Amino acid sequence: MKKSLLAAGMALAMASGAALAQVKPDVLVKQRQAVMTLQGKYFGPIAGMASGKVSPYNADVVSRNATYLENLAQMPWDGFQPSTKDVKSAALPAVWEQNAKFTELADRLQAETGKLAQAARARDEAGVKAQFGAVGKVCGACHQDFRMKQ
């Protein structure tokens, strides 16, 4: 019984656990889209509270969400393999045609979410309010040039 549960868990893990080069393009797209979905889940409440549109400000939620976001911001990029160019998604060809610019924005997102998480964990509400816009700007800048208009 214990062994079969383990086997089931392992089979599941192995199915998505091949080396990156062997991951199918449609799986890569699904994985990177999953990250975008979760970045929205956790940045949304931060933006709401930091902008004053959602109240009261909850430093515990902001700290938790910003830490998740800092992790998530590292996750999408290896999903933008050239092998995924022909998979239906909102990614524009510019991702590969202007890859240096795309990579620069990817790096900026990681830097800005890192700063946000640091302020959030320090319970520095003023720091979070000063920093959340920088994160939102990178989201918007990348979507403007690299994502199909929705």
Added chain:
Amino acid sequence: MKKSLLAAGMALAMASGAALAQVKPDVLVKQRQAVMTLQGKYFGPIAGMASGKVSPYNADVVSRNATYLENLAQMPWDGFQPSTKDVKSAALPAVWEQNAKFTELADRLQAETGKLAQAARARDEAGVKAQFGAVGKVCGACHQDFRMKQ
């Protein structure tokens, strides 16, 4: 220009950033499914390397993945709201009918991934190899009782 990018980023964030109670059931399902997708992405290579099916063992990748997994293991559960019962997904009614058992497994996943991440960050290869199976077992146990057979 800067302002409009910020506005775009904020609009995006606000769309998914309402208080949890206001998040639409289909969005909750999409978010929790996104977590499952990413848990697979990051646990897979750990299971592969720890079981010896993928080599060589890369302690840096294992440490990074296990830290992501530790974070991800905290994320799915608030997506299993009763409001999502009627949204098409692989979740079985048992999630709500045997919710105490489901919650216990959710807690166990967080505990086991926490231990795994601790060993992984300490570059304790033997510890990772001793612990990864406990994580896989919780995945398998929860899927067996609470997830539609795929």
